[in-house]
Structure formats: structure tokens, C-alpha cells
Amino acid sequence: MKILVINSGSSSIKYQLINMKSESVLAKGLVERIGIEGSRLEQEVNGEEIEIEQEIADHGVGMELVIDTLTNKETGVISSVDEINAVGHRVVQGGKYFDKSVIIDQDVKEKIEECATLAPLHNPPNLMGIEVCEELMPHAKQIATFDSAFHQTMPEEIYMYALPYELYEKHDIRRYGAHGTSHKFVAKKVAKEMSQPIEDLKIITCHLGNGASVTAVKNGKSYDTSMGLTPLEGLVMGTRCGDLDPAAVPFIMEKEDLNPQEMDDLMNNESGLKGISGISSDMRDIGEAAAEGNERAQLALDMFVGRVKKYIGSYTAEMNGVDAIVFTAGIGENAIELREQICSNLDYLGIELDSVKNDVRGATTEISADESNVKVYVIPTNEELVIARDAKKLID
Numbered sequence: 001m002k003i004l005v006i007n008s009g010s011s012s013i014k015y016q017l018i019n020m021k022s023e024s025v026l027a028k029g030l031v032e033r034i035g036i037e038g039s040r041l042e043q044e045v046n047g048e049e050i051e052i053e054q055e056i057a058d059h060g061v062g063m064e065l066v067i068d069t070l071t072n073k074e075t076g077v078i079s080s081v082d083e084i085n086a087v088g089h090r091v092v093q094g095g096k097y098f099d100k101s102v103i104i105d106q107d108v109k110e111k112i113e114e115c116a117t118l119a120p121l122h123n124p125p126n127l128m129g130i131e132v133c134e135e136l137m138p139h140a141k142q143i144a145t146f147d148s149a150f151h152q153t154m155p156e157e158i159y160m161y162a163l164p165y166e167l168y169e170k171h172d173i174r175r176y177g178a179h180g181t182s183h184k185f186v187a188k189k190v191a192k193e194m195s196q197p198i199e200d201l202k203i204i205t206c207h208l209g210n211g212a213s214v215t216a217v218k219n220g221k222s223y224d225t226s227m228g229l230t231p232l233e234g235l236v237m238g239t240r241c242g243d244l245d246p247a248a249v250p251f252i253m254e255k256e257d258l259n260p261q262e263m264d265d266l267m268n269n270e271s272g273l274k275g276i277s278g279i280s281s282d283m284r285d286i287g288e289a290a291a292e293g294n295e296r297a298q299l300a301l302d303m304f305v306g307r308v309k310k311y312i313g314s315y316t317a318e319m320n321g322v323d324a325i326v327f328t329a330g331i332g333e334n335a336i337e338l339r340e341q342i343c344s345n346l347d348y349l350g351i352e353l354d355s356v357k358n359d360v361r362g363a364t365t366e367i368s369a370d371e372s373n374v375k376v377y378v379i380p381t382n383e384e385l386v387i388a389r390d391a392k393k394l395i396d
């Protein structure tokens, strides 16, 4: 069985074709700058990369190019599109409707569209990817996996905001969370690594990438997570501010004469590491600049670390303890010093790193000291594999 995993964004389509027998990646690629000058596709097969530069007017043309590339006689990995048994789509927001992956039908599509009010940047292009694939691969089942689904187990007192209750009733204003597929994957994996049932564990999973979130996983279920109604709340991120006094929003809008859209853009795209450092949203650039003595880069780094620490502390309190902490995603898997800083001075919680074991990038490794009460792990995330596994389960 072969499953194509699609992550369709506003101007890009990320894809992986996975052979489910061996769970191996046959091909992975990216179509970018859709509808913009300089559009291109890059695909990797067994470490060999190809690039195609051509005009890609819309997602339909982009997806046709993906299929052509996958089935190309010389560079392709399948001889016909009919070999693709199912397509698994990453959908950011499933709102209150979805607590697991589903086979897509008209009703599912309508609900994804309805949830677009909560994820206006993500759900519309996700839906566009689904519709294009339905048209180009009518033989294949389409499956949706929601970033918010894992967090549907959060208790009411955690997912509610202390706003007038009518706002929840009228507009479904509440915490939904995101990165659920990743948090679920690494939580399950760490339980396996520890040879303990996940139902017996209290785990804090730190997904630290360009977008970043922390989740408290209690007895195998998401209990709390740092992202909220939208992926803006919580940690300091590449370009997102994370937690903020809500009163700062109208204050800034008035002082800077910004409309709601402009304010939203400021908080989502001009803040975080980029906004503080004035240099870059990329943690590697921030790390280098800080090492050269740039004070604002150092401040951005310290704020990032401090916020993660704060969430680890509060989730430990909320769960009345923690058995394991997991670092994943670009920063979590690779930034050795940053993990060290996050875990420093947490010995009162029983958290101690082993600096030799921590000298690792992108490989599943236990990095805590032998005497640490809390196990600390690096676990590379694999959201595509979760989506493919869910799709396989549903069509089986």
C-alpha cells in the first residue's frame, strides 16, 4: 500500500509518498511559490534531488506537477497514479468537530470550511489541496488528519478562556491547540522508549520549531497545551509573540493606528525572535549573533528559553509531577545549548541533563543524567508518518 501525504499551504504543497509495508519514504518534495514568480518543485528520492522550475499558476497545476514527477519514467518512483491507494491531508483546525482522523466526504469538507474562521491562514489552502486531489486522484480515498484533534481531550476548565460564556456559545472561542500530531507521536514514542504504558506517565512534550508549543500529556491524553484559539498563544516563536497581556492589543492598535488585520500581522509575522532581535526569525541566526555579542539576539534567546521553562514548571504543577520531557522539531532536535539552558536550574523538579548525552542532533536519545528523576529525551518528530498510519488504518 502506498500513501501520499499532503500539507497544502497558501503558496506551497509539501508531500511524501510512503510505502506502508516498510513505512519507508519513496519520495518527498515541495512545490513552492504557487501563483508567484519563481515557482518551482524540488523532490528527493534516496538522497538524490531534482528541481523543476516552471510557472505554477495554482494548486491544481502544482498537484499535477507532483503526480507527473512521481510517475516520471526517469525520476519517478511509481509507474501510475493508480498505485497511490490513499491521500492523507494535514488539516490545521478541526475545531470541536474532530478528535481523530476521518475519511473525507462532503460533510467533513463543510466542517473544515466552517473551522476556517479559527485558522484563516491554514484551513482554506488545506481544503484546496483536498479538492485538487479528489479531482486528480478520484480512485484514492482522501483522509484528513487534524492538528487540533489530539487536544480535544483537554478538560473544560483548561480549554475555556475566562471571557463571557456567551462568546464560547456564539463563536466557539476556546483553546484548541495545534501540533497535535507531533505531540502525540513523540509522547507515544517516549513511553515506548521507557518501556512503560503511556497511561501511567506524565509527559511534557516540547515541539520547538519555527512554530513552537508545549503540551502536558497526562495518562496518554493531551491535558493542556500552550497554543490557544489560534497558533499565536504560548511560546516565543520565530515571528509570533506568544503570550501577551491582552490589554496590550487595543493599546498598540490605538498608539500605532493599526486596524485588526494589521495588528494580527504584527503579532503573527513581525514579533517573536524576529521582532526582538531585529535580525532573523531563524534560531541558528539568533544563536550566531548572540555568540558574537549581539545583545538583542541574546535577549531573544533568553526570552525563548525562559518561556519554555515557565511552561515546563506550570505543566509540572498542573499534572502534580512529570516523568519525562521530550524535545522535538527543528530547534528541539538540534539546538544542543538551548536544551541545556532550558533544563538548567530545574534540579528542584528533579530534572538534570547529561551534557555528554545531550551532544546529539536529530536522533532518538535519552539525554538526562543517571541521577535525574525525570527522563529527558530528544525524539525526532514524524508527522507525515502519523498521517499515513492513520490513513492506512481508516482504509483497512
Ligand code: AMP
Residues within 6 Å of the ligand: 208, 209, 210, 211, 238, 281, 282, 283, 284, 285, 287, 329, 330, 331, 334, 335, 336
Ligand atoms: P522547524 O519549524 O521544525 O523546521 O524548525 C525550524 C527552526 O529550527 C529554525 O529556527 C532553525 O533555525 C532551527 N534549527 C534547525 N537546526 C538547528 C540547529 N542546528 N541549531 C539551532 N537551531 C536549529
